Amino acid sequence: MDFGLIIRNALRAAFGDFAAVYALAAIGLNMHFGYTGLLNFGQAAFLALGAYGIGVTVTYLGLSLWVGIAVGIAAAVLFALLLGIPTLRLRADYLAIVTIAASEIVRFLVRSVTLSDYTGGSFGLSNFADQFYALNPLDGTQYGIGPIQYTGRQTWVLLVAWSLVALMTLLTYTLMHSPWGRVLKSIREDEDAARSLGKNVFVYKMQSLVLGGVIGALGGFMLAISIQSVQPDTYSTAITFFAYAILILGGTARVFGPVIGSMLFWSLLSLTDNVLRQAVNAGYIPPSILDGTQIGQVRLMLVGLGIMLLMIFRPQGIFGDREEIALDAR
Amino acid sequence: MRRTRSVLLLALIGLLVLGGGAAHAQQDEEGESIRGTIVQRPEEGEPVPVPGVEISVTMGGTEVEGSPVVTGEDGSYLLELPGPGDYSATLNQDTLPEGVQLTNPDRATLEFSLRPNQSRPLLFPLGEGRERGSQFVARAVQLFAEGIKFGLIIAITSVGLSLIFGTTGLVNFAHGELVTFGAIIAWTINVLLGIPLVPAGIIAMLVGGISGYLLDRGLWSPLRKRGTGLIAMLVISIGLSLLLRSAFNFQFGGRTRPFAQYAVQRAVDVGPFQLAPKDILSILLSVAVLVGVALVLQRTRIGKAMRAVADNNDLAESSGIDVERVIGFVWFFGAALATLGGILLGLAEQVSFQMGFQLLLLMFAGVTLGGLGTAYGALLGSLVVGLFVQLSTLVVSPELKNVGALLILILILLVRPQGILGSRERVG
Amino acid sequence: MPDNTATSTLDGIAHEPGVAKPDAVLVADSVVRRFGGLKAVDVEHAEFQRGAITALIGPNGAGKTTFFNLLTGFDQADSGSWTYDGKKLSGVPAHKVARRGVVRTFQLTKALSRLTVMENMKLGATGQSGESFLRALVPPLWKRQEKAIEARAEDLLERFKLDKKRDDFAGTLSGGQRKLLEMARALMVEPRIVMLDEPMAGVNPALTQSLLGHVKDLRAEGMTVLFVEHDMDVVRDISDWVIVMAQGRIIAEGTHEAIGRNQAVIDAYLGAHHDAPLTEAEERQQLEEADAQLAAEAQQEHAKP
Known part of the structure; x- marks a missing residue:
């Protein structure tokens, strides 16, 4: 086994485009679930709306990518409003059901034949982000530190994506140290108490839903730009579940939780992926037990198991403080 | 003006639009071509290729070379185009x-x-x-029968979901996996061990029920005793769902597989409907089982205890009911029913690793519609959802039939969040 | 009890359900709330005297808390209306009721566990500009107000003897301390009417005295106090006026001496006695258990190096 390669890949994954995209998705979820207590299981839809916002605007309407970004954000805001108005007055578990249903509706629609003229059906859309790459100031071919190297193009994507992550983290920090953030947290703890103190709970929940959704859409932009394509099945519930795993891993209601969680999550996935792949190729694992195509399934199993174990044994995340979470149980 | 309107439309992605325009596809081969396969997809069973279909291609009003192209035995066609x-x-x-x-x-x-260099699939x-007129009515009647069949399957699977919620407060996102698990067990016994489907199904229901019971004892019961919060348990159930679904995919593979018997049956006329015998049996069996469920809930000690616990956990406990025992039974009962639902669904649409997950949202729709936590609400709500899913194909394309059901779920929550049979106090 | 204007103005008022008060701040008319077929609340007319402490008592299931929930916008009445200071209060959403100066507490204390005691307090202040999303992004816009709020919160914490806990998570407080915190937090809203739902439930006797003292202080500061209590003995010391509910209706009103002699009240309590106490006892037990657990956790915390 080539451990050097395995570690190199794990490190690359920690700083890669997926880590940044999912960090954004999880920052949004942290706003929803971590700070406001909203069980949003439709985060995938916000990413999809961001991604398709630029995809459809550029390829179907022939407008600029920047208009696409505005369209994507508008779509995320609108979706949050559509979703929030009927459901934010409901109990947490109803919200979970409705959001997951809504995100599947979005996926069904963008992959449908009916809308395929706009969205490209199950094939999706591609090559709409040239304007983004045209702005690339990096003309070198290779950038990086030591063993972690990226092409100029990748570096440009990563630079922008991680800047967005930093910006959104700063935003979260500022908001959560303000009276606004205090109201959000009080709603998470007990919305009736917040109400009895004169807070318009519905408005705050809506603001949180919109803000977290738009941050998710930013993740969608970066995902679509990074691979220059959108395909409907990328935006299945798996994105949402991964984002939850990341959030819990890094610690909910922690400003840096999503970022650390995402970097760890993707390097762990890369690690298991590479180790398994090499073990299969080297014949350490006989093909009757595991063949190459099944590695993806093993990895999903591990994510599922990881969510369960973390939630059961370390709900505070791997760095979190047990005490604060213990207060939650009552 | 047109453009602004288009932008507005785009902002409404996920809403209703129809029209024409350009689409995109993957680039596979050198040169320009169109390709595709003409298949007929019956409600049940494998798609059937349709050979001998002519497709003519024109450019600027004139037919291109090689047109019309005719589909082959496998229903596929490929036409190289000049540029x-x-x-x-x-x-x-x-x-x-x-x-x-x-x-x-x-x-x-x-x-x-x-x-350039695009090989474009055309569908x-x-x-x-x-159809229109009387055919429309005939089709509506037919879809009604299919809706009843589908709704009954949803109902059977969602009784457990609803009772588990009622007795423990758990919104079990892994309930769909109980359905899949049951179907896969039945398939294994039926196909791999060669035991006829009926005894195989009964064995599978037992295995499924016991697995449900063990799942509760091994996972959920300890979590309840630790005082794990309901939201934490919901997230854990999502992890469990992902774990199980991937494990099924790993073990069972990504393909859909039929049972050894009853896979293909010719539909027969039953009054105004055309149904395969297995569908008629499925409906009769579902009705019988659901009546049985109602009798158990209404007449037996354990059934009354289940309803009591679902109604008010503390009160039931203080009146001497062993709540944990009842919950264990609910899991057995719910998982066995989920297994049966999985088998019936497998009969209708074949067995696959994600059949349960795909049903889950419809189960939630049914349960929410009927009122979370009420057993009878789940029955009624599921029937409505099943009917709605099927009948909606009268007006929308079949690929969107689930969208309608999920939209209805959201609308119901808007108008009557407690569901048809739920009481207002259940909503926080 | 020291000289008190509210009590004296209520002298000579007829002891009958729905009687008019000389200076009613809160007036309710034909309020009905049904749960299924059961009329949980069915109040024809009720008036609450400004600046007085009014106790709402009655056996379990009498509809006291439901009536409270209706008045404060936490539940929707099937019919009926009520006014505050002559202005319609029925149909007003809960948060607006609070902003108008009618603030309530809850039977099962709602301390916001994962917020510190100080954050709990600061949350109570109304009209905070930093609570608007856009202004929250620019700290200089709200820092000064925040300081003022903090100063006010510190005064109140001192008064309620919670100042040493200011930076602890509210979830680590004992049951009694939570009750104190909730009351102090309610005062941060600067209310005109304070509605306390069983403020003494699950609180040890020593703390009960201190809580009663705080309730009297509220009246001394000119606030109107309404509180729900199921135990008649508790209301004796502090209430200027007692309203008795049973089966959703007001069955008696008067001073506590008069109520103690009222046959209808005695019947209601005795009649309700055999089917009521189970859940009550359970609730107490739960609260005690929670307290014990908290104490144990606190000890563990201290034991840590």
């Missing part, structure tokens, strides 16, 4: 076999453009076309 540009392809509907037609006869002609979906 990139705008084309129009027309499926000659007279060459379709008797009883087969385009899903949307208005879309027999497709306009498309080709980029001509076949199905039961749109």
Whole structure:
């Protein structure tokens, strides 16, 4: 086994485009679930709306990518409003059901034949982000530190994506140290108490839903730009579940939780992926037990198991403080 | 003006739009071509390729070389085109076999453009076309019967979901996996061990029920004793769902597989409906089981205890009911029913690793519609959802039939969040 | 009890359900709330005297808390209306009721566990500009107000003897301390009417005295106090006026001496006695258990190096 390669890949994954995209998705979820207590299981839809916002605007309407970004954000805001108005007055578990249903509706629609003229059906859309790459100031071919190297193009994507992550983290920090953030947290703890103190709970929940959704859409932009394509099945519930795993891993209601969680999550996935792949190729694992195509399934199993174990044994995340979470149980 | 309106439309992605324009596809091969496969997709069973269908392609009004292309034995066609540009392809509907037609006869002609080196798939979906007048009524009646069948399956699977919620407060996102698990167990016993489906199904229900019971004892019961919060448990159930679904995919594979018996049956006329014997049996069995469920809930000690615990956990406990024992039974009972639902669904649509997960949202829709936590609400709500899913294909394309059901779920929550049979106090 | 204007103005008022008060701040008319077929609340007319402490008592299931929930916008009445200071209060959403100066506490204390005691307090202040999303992004816009709020919160914490806990998570407080915190937090809203739902439930006797003292202080500061209590003995010391509910209706009103002699009240309590106490006892037990657990956790915390 080539451990050097395995570690190199794990490190690359920690700083890669997926880590940044999912960090954004999880920052949004942290706003929803971590700070406001909203069980949003439709985060995938916000990413999809961001991604398709630029995809459809550029390829179907022939407008600029920047208009696409505005369209994507508008779509995320609108979706949050559509979703929030009927459901934010409901109990947490109803919200979970409705959001997951809504995100599947979005996926069904963008992959449908009916809308395929706009969205490209199950094939999706591609090559709409040239304007983004045209702005690339990096003309070198290779950038990086030591063993972690990226092409100029990748570096440009990563630079922008991680800047967005930093910006959104700063935003979260500022908001959560303000009276606004205090109201959000009080709603998470007990919305009736917040109400009895004169807070318009519905408005705050809506603001949180919109803000977290738009941050998710930013993740969608970066995902679509990074691979220059959108395909409907990328935006299945798996994105949402991964984002939850990341959030819990890094610690909910922690400003840096999503970022650390995402970097760890993707390097762990890369690690298991590479180790398994090499073990299969080297014949350490006989093909009757595991063949190459099944590695993806093993990895999903591990994510599922990881969510369960973390939630059961370390709900505070791997760095979190047990005490604060213990207060939650009552 | 047109453009602004388009932008607005785009902002409404995920809402209702229809129209024409350009689409995109993957680039696979050198040179420009169109390709595709003409298949008929019956409600049940494998898609059937349709050979001998003519598709003519024109550019600027003149037919291109090689047109019309005719589909082969496997229903596929491939036509090399002279170069990139705008084309129009027309499926000659007279060459379709008797009883087969385009899903949307208005879309027999497709306009498309080709980029350099693009091999573009063109889809001509076949199905039961749109009829009008008396045919529409006949079709509605037929869909009604299918809706009843489907709704009953949802009902059987969601009784457990609802009772588990009622007794423990857990919103079990892994309930769909109980359905899949049951179907896979039945399939294994039936196909791999060669035992006929009926005894295989009974064994599978036992295995499924016991697994449900063990799942509660091994996982959920300890979590309840630790005082794990309901939201934490919900997230854990999502992890469990992902774990199990991937494990099924790992073990069972990604393909859909039929049971050894009853896979293909010819539909027979039953009054105004056309149903396969297995569907009729499925409906009768579902009704019998659901009546049985109602009798158990209404008449037996354990059933009354289940309802009591679901109604008010503390009160039941203080009146001497062993709540944990009842919950264990609920899991056994719910998982066994989920297994049965999985088998019936497998009969209707074959067994796959994600059949349960795909059903989960409809189960939630049914349960929410009826009122979370009430057993009878789940029955009623599921029937409505099943009917709605099937009947909605009268007006929307079948690929969108679940969208309608999920939209209804959201609308119901808007109007009557407590569901049809739920009481207002259940909503926080 | 020291000289008190509210009590004296209520002298000579007829002891009958729905009687008019000389200076009623809160007036309710034909309020009905049904749960299924059961009329949980069915109040024809009720008036609450400004600046007085009014106790709402009655056996379990009498509809006291439901009536409270209706008045404060936490539940929707099937019919009926009520006014505050002559202005319609029925149909007003809960948060607006609070902003108008009618603030309530809850039977099961709602301390916001994962917020510190100080954050709990600061949350109570109304009209905070930093609570608007956009202004929250620019700290200089709200820092000064925040300081003022903090100063006010510190005064109140001192008064309620919670100042040493200011930076602890509210979830680590004992049951009694939570009750104190909730009351102090309610005062941060600067209310005109304070509605306390069983403020003494699950609180040890020593703390009960201190809580009663705080309730009297509220009146001394000119606030109107309404509180729900199921135990008649508790209301004796502090209430200027007692309203008795049973089966959703007001069955008696008067001073506590008069109520103690009222046959209808005695019947209601005795009649309700055999089917009521189970859940009550359970609730107490739960609260005690929670307290014990908290104490144990606190000890563990201290034991840590």
